[in-house]
Amino acid sequence: MARAAMSASLSDILHAHPLMTFGPGKYKYQIEGKTSQNRYSVSDGNQSLSFPLLWAFGTGRVGQSYLFKKQNADFFETRVTYFETLGTIDFTPSRALLSPSSIEEAMYRPVPQAEVMRCFGCHTTGSSIGGHFDETHLVPGVTCEACHGPGAAHVKSVTAGTVASSAKAKSAIFDSAYLAPADAVDFCGACHGTWWDVKLAGVKGVSTARSAPYRLVTSKCWGKGDARLTCTACHDPHEQLQTDAAAYDTACLKCHASLSGPSKTASHEGPACPIATSRCTTCHMVKVYVPEMHSNFTDHRIRIAKAGGAFPE
Ligand code: HEC
Ligand code: HEC
Ligand code: HEC
Ligand code: HEC
Ligand code: HEC
Ligand code: HEC
Numbered sequence: 001m002a003r004a005a006m007s008a009s010l011s012d013i014l015h016a017h018p019l020m021t022f023g024p025g026k027y028k029y030q031i032e033g034k035t036s037q038n039r040y041s042v043s044d045g046n047q048s049l050s051f052p053l054l055w056a057f058g059t060g061r062v063g064q065s066y067l068f069k070k071q072n073a074d075f076f077e078t079r080v081t082y083f084e085t086l087g088t089i090d091f092t093p094s095r096a097l098l099s100p101s102s103i104e105e106a107m108y109r110p111v112p113q114a115e116v117m118r119c120f121g122c123h124t125t126g127s128s129i130g131g132h133f134d135e136t137h138l139v140p141g142v143t144c145e146a147c148h149g150p151g152a153a154h155v156k157s158v159t160a161g162t163v164a165s166s167a168k169a170k171s172a173i174f175d176s177a178y179l180a181p182a183d184a185v186d187f188c189g190a191c192h193g194t195w196w197d198v199k200l201a202g203v204k205g206v207s208t209a210r211s212a213p214y215r216l217v218t219s220k221c222w223g224k225g226d227a228r229l230t231c232t233a234c235h236d237p238h239e240q241l242q243t244d245a246a247a248y249d250t251a252c253l254k255c256h257a258s259l260s261g262p263s264k265t266a267s268h269e270g271p272a273c274p275i276a277t278s279r280c281t282t283c284h285m286v287k288v289y290v291p292e293m294h295s296n297f298t299d300h301r302i303r304i305a306k307a308g309g310a311f312p313e
Pocket of ligand 4: 281
């Protein structure tokens with residue numbers, strides 16, 4: 001998450017792909033990453049437009065999108081995004097335009113200021129101070145203070161040597177470990193999408209798999225909320241995403257009985273699996289393909305998934 005956004009000039013993806021082109025119709029799109037200044041260009045054969053890119057959003061695990069400016073302060077989003085599975089650019093998710101009315105419309109989408117603040121709010125740290133967007137002082141990526149709040153008071157109490165001893169010093173920094181389970185999930189959901197966010201936005205079908213908090217709380221395992229199933233029960237937000245399925249087994253077995261051991265107990269109220277004893281997530285947290293992202297996401301609704309079965313809403 002620490003690299004969720006960066007200056008376009010620092011994008012490894014652009015450096016590794018010095019020339020990317022795309023053009024399903026009349027308009028030809030091009031991103032040149034070979035010079036110190038990346039350029040985004042669109043041409044319809046007669047006319048062409050070209051601007052340097054300013055910001056790159058996304059580590060590229062799934063993809064990377066770009067923002068630029070013309071002259072003034074307004075931001076524009078490129079009509080194309082880099083997708084890791086494609087190794088090149090294609091239409092930005094939910095922004096495909098097959099018959100744009102002008103080269104400008106074909107090239108970009110003006111991003112309203114309120115939305116700019118939200119993009120930077122989720123992908124960078126400290127971009128808005130007192131409700132005002134400040135591009136010059138933000139820290140690119142989701143860093144410590146995005147989750148722990150401003151650390152100045154904390155640093156002061158550590159230097160004063162009072163951090164471990166005084167309750168006041170401890171409360172000087174926000175530690176989400178003290179949150180109730182539903183609040184802990186909504187804490188990550190502030191950026192990843194809570195149950196309410198998904199409902200209010202009217203997102204349906206496989207696209208909802210992008211919102212882990214929404215899917216997780218609809219699992220039977222979640223019940224009325226349980227500290228053994230919050231995001232941090234499986235993910236350490238300070239480490240890279242764990243991709244070894246076996247590493248998640250201990251989280252499941254905090255609640256589920258194992259076939260070899262005693263059946264359901266008071267502390268292990270979940271039944272044992274009749275099929276397997278390890279790598280639980282490979283069968284019960286399935287990968288679903290989200291077409292607009294050209295990529296798979298992990299369905300956080302833990303369930304018995306039937307091969308070829310429908311995606312449950
Ligand atoms: C300030 C916004 C924000 C908050 C709060 C946040 N995330 Fe994220 N997270 C992101 C963004 C943005 C990405 C996408 C980064 C990328 O791939 O470009 C991400 C990616 C991830 C990933 C994918 C792998 C990775 O490391 O890139 C995991 C896992 C994750 N977040 C877990 C969590 C958990 C757990 C919490 C709560 C403790 C949390 N996040 C809170 C913004 C946030
Ligand atoms: C509500 C918080 C939020 C807002 C607003 C937001 N993002 Fe994200 N974005 C995320 C999270 C969380 C992820 C990781 C999960 C996912 O891919 O859906 C992500 C993923 C991405 C990715 C894929 C990165 C990768 O490889 O994993 C791109 C590209 C991206 N966002 C660009 C943008 C742009 C551009 C904007 C503004 C126009 C924006 N986002 C607004 C939270 C947000
Ligand atoms: C995506 C959100 C997120 C980011 C970014 C993040 N943290 Fe955390 N951090 C958490 C959460 C959530 C916990 C509580 C973990 C738990 O539930 O046990 C935590 C716990 C901690 C703890 C342990 C506190 C305790 O009570 O055990 C320390 C120390 C810490 N973080 C420091 C940092 C530092 C330093 C950075 C930046 C390099 C950072 N964190 C970035 C979410 C985050
Ligand atoms: C029971 C374990 C478990 C819990 C709880 C859990 N996750 Fe995950 N998560 C996983 C697994 C397994 C993966 C897939 C890892 C891989 O790619 O191999 C994953 C992947 C992700 C990814 C990467 C994108 C994707 O869809 O593959 C994000 C982002 C993420 N989780 C966020 C969250 C957030 C936010 C929460 C809390 C609402 C959460 N997770 C709770 C197990 C869990
Ligand atoms: C907080 C405790 C808890 C955790 C952690 C947990 N579960 Fe569960 N799970 C339960 C309980 C309790 C049930 C039974 C719920 C019911 O029948 O209403 C259940 C039910 C299930 C079911 C049956 C669902 C269905 O549709 O019938 C599966 C499959 C399952 N869990 C797998 C897992 C896997 C795999 C993991 C780890 C990725 C996991 N669980 C983590 C408590 C948990
Ligand atoms: C190879 C795939 C696979 C793996 C790995 C796997 N399961 Fe299952 N699991 C299944 C299938 C299939 C069923 C449904 C069996 C049936 O209905 O007869 C099931 C059923 C379950 C149930 C419901 C049992 C009941 O009595 O209602 C639970 C709970 C469960 N698994 C948990 C787990 C846990 C925990 C793990 C890891 C220790 C795990 N599973 C590993 C395939 C798997």
